[in-house]
Structure formats: C-alpha cells, structure tokens
Amino acid sequence: MNERPAFQADFLNQSGINRQHVFSLDALPMDVLATLGTTDGYRQLILLGHGGRQLWERVKASNIGGDHPIDDYCRQTVSRWFSNDLPDRRYRLLYPGERPVGLQQLGTLAGWHHPSPFMVGIDGEWGSWFAYRAALLADTDFAPFLPVDRSSPCESCQEKPCIAACPAKALEGGNFSLQKCIGYRRSTGSKCQFTCLARVDCPVGEEHRYDDAQLRHSYGRSLDDLKKYR
Ligand code: SF4
Ligand code: SF4
Numbered sequence: 001m002n003e004r005p006a007f008q009a010d011f012l013n014q015s016g017i018n019r020q021h022v023f024s025l026d027a028l029p030m031d032v033l034a035t036l037g038t039t040d041g042y043r044q045l046i047l048l049g050h051g052g053r054q055l056w057e058r059v060k061a062s063n064i065g066g067d068h069p070i071d072d073y074c075r076q077t078v079s080r081w082f083s084n085d086l087p088d089r090r091y092r093l094l095y096p097g098e099r100p101v102g103l104q105q106l107g108t109l110a111g112w113h114h115p116s117p118f119m120v121g122i123d124g125e126w127g128s129w130f131a132y133r134a135a136l137l138a139d140t141d142f143a144p145f146l147p148v149d150r151s152s153p154c155e156s157c158q159e160k161p162c163i164a165a166c167p168a169k170a171l172e173g174g175n176f177s178l179q180k181c182i183g184y185r186r187s188t189g190s191k192c193q194f195t196c197l198a199r200v201d202c203p204v205g206e207e208h209r210y211d212d213a214q215l216r217h218s219y220g221r222s223l224d225d226l227k228k229y230r
Contacts, residue, residue, distance in 0.1 A: 004143045008085040012048065015077045016055030017133055021047045021110035024144045025137070028109075035102055036094060042137035044144070046091075047106050048078070051130040052208035056217075070217075071096040074133045086140065095135040103132040111147030116154055117162050117171045118198040119178075124150040127205020153204045165201035167191055182226055194219045 009020055023045040025033065033039070059073045066072055075096065082091055095101045104121060107113030112130065113121035120128045154160070163171040168184030170177045185192045194216040200209065210218070 004141055007142045007145075008081075011081050011085055012077070015081075016050055016058040017048050017074060017077055018054060019049035019051050019112065019130060020145075021106075021112070021147075022140070022142045022145045023047065023106070023109070027144065032102055032105055032109075035100060036137065037099060039137055041090070042092065042139050044138050044140050044142065045094075045106070046134075046136050046138055046140070047103075047110055047132065048074070048134040048136075049107075049112065049130055049132045051126040053129075053211060053214070055133070056210065056214040060213075068096075070133070078134050078136065086138075089138055089140050091136045091138040091140075093134065093136045095132065101135050103135065106135065107132060109147065110145070111149060114150075114152035114154065116199075116202070117160065117174055117176060118166070118196055119176045120196070120199060122153060122202070122204060123148075124153045125205060126208050127153070127202055128199050129205050129208040129210060157204075162198040162202045166198040171198060185223055186226060192219070193223055 007020065007022060012018065012020060025036075025039050025043060025045055028045065036045070055070070055073075059069050062073055064073050064076075075093065078091070078093065082089060095103065104113050107121055112123055114123060116122040116128055118128075121130070122128045123130070160174070163174065166181075167190075168177075168180045170180035170184065181192075184190055191197060194212075196219065200215075
C-alpha cells in the first residue's frame with residue numbers, strides 16, 4: 001500500500017500562516033463544493049489561516065506594499081510553498097480571489113470556528129485572533145486532517161464581558177445587530193473606527209490579540225468599505 005506523504009507545514013508556519021487543514025474534496029458537503037467552481041484535476045482543498053501576531057510581523061518585515069499587503073503576502077507565500085516543497089503538484093487559489101468561498105463553513109468543518117456574540121469566529125486556543133488567509137484546490141494526496149476538537153468558549157463564559165463592552169449595544173441579548181454596529185462605526189467620534197471594543201474585551205486567547213497597528217489596518221479597511229457602500 002502506498003503511504004501518503006506527510007503534510008509539510010514548516011515553511012508555512014515560519015511564514016506566519018500557522019493554521020492549516022486538508023480536506024478531501026469527495027468528503028466536502030455538496031453546498032460547499034458548489035461554491036468552488038470546477039474541481040476537475042484536483043483531489044483536495046487546503047484551508048490556510050493565521051493565529052496570533054506572527055503573520056503581521058512577517059508581512060511588515062517583507063516590506064510588501066500596496067492596498068492589500070496581507071493578501072499579497074499570502075499569495076506569494078503559497079506560491080513559494082508549492083515551488084519549494086511541492087514542485088510536482090498543481091494548485092488553484094480560490095481565496096483570496098473573486099469567488100465567494102464559504103470560509104466560515106470550512107472553518108466550522110475544520111473545528112476552527114465557533115460563533116461569538118460579535119460575529120467573529122472564536123476558539124479556545126486563539127480566541128478570536130485568527131483569520132482565514134487562503135483556500136486552494138490541489139492535486140495533493142495528503143492524509144485528510146481531522147477537525148480540531150475544541151468546544152466553544154462562549155458556552156462556558158458566564159459574564160460575557162464582550163456584550164457590555166460594545167458602545168453601540170449591538171450585542172444586547174446575545175443577538176448581533178449589524179445595523180447598530182455599522183451605524184456606530186460610521187458615526188463621528190466612534191471608538192470603533194479602528195477596533196472592535198467587544199472583541200478586545202474578550203479574555204479568551206488575549207495573549208494572541210493583534211497589536212494596535214494590525215487592528216488599525218484591519219478595521220480601517222473594513223470601515224473604508226462600509227463608507228464606500230453607504
Ligand atoms: S467574552 Fe465570553 S461570550 Fe464574549 S466572545 Fe469571549 S468567550 Fe465568548
Ligand atoms: S465594532 Fe464596535 S459597535 Fe461593532 S460590535 Fe464591535 S464594539 Fe460593537
């Protein structure tokens with residue numbers, strides 16, 4: 001019997017893309033497959049993410065410029081990973097890209113994502129300080145990963161300090177109001193132009209919390225988008 005090759009994570013980990021999950025395409029739900037376009041010639045979907053601050057440090061050290069430095073850095077890193085470690089394998093990047101890939105659904109299948117009151121995924125190790133960085137089809141034959149087994153930290157969180165921390169009261173009753181959140185973020189003098197105070201107040205994974213520059217980058221971009229589509 002042919003042994004499956006081991007997943008080579010060192011280069012990705014050193015690059016700050018330190019969360020990885022391999023899915024077999026034939027094990028994905030139909031509604032997920034339907035979002036991927038043609039999968040002919042590919043066997044697996046590889047989901048990549050980052051947890052904590054290391055990726056941002058690597059992006060800054062790379063001196064990559066432009067409006068989308070994290071996405072561009074991740075595209076380059078995936079390309080280098082295949083060139084260095086998987087030169088005989090083909091891949092097609094789904095995300096970042098134009099196609100709406102269900103990243104949270106994939107994150108749920110990988111065991112990374114649990115819903116939080118402020119609508120950012122959370123898990124018991126990283127808190128909410130992780131994000132999806134790439135999803136790609138590949139003709140690899142790694143052993144598919146099992147989902148990580150971590151329950152939702154919100155279920156055992158009695159005080160739920162995130163709810164009281166939201167100045168817009170957008171999380172009242174545990175039901176997120178996108179309208180209140182957006183309205184507040186756009187308002188003059190908003191304290192959430194470059195952060196989410198609810199997210200910052202969650203104690204889970206606080207050692208991985210992004211620094212101010214990364215928060216400013218991420219939330220500044222989302223605020224710009226909100227203003228564009230006003
Ligand atoms: S403060 Fe508690 S309820 Fe809020 S996101 Fe963190 S763990 Fe979940
Ligand atoms: S960004 Fe601000 S207004 Fe929106 S949920 Fe977070 S704390 Fe509330």
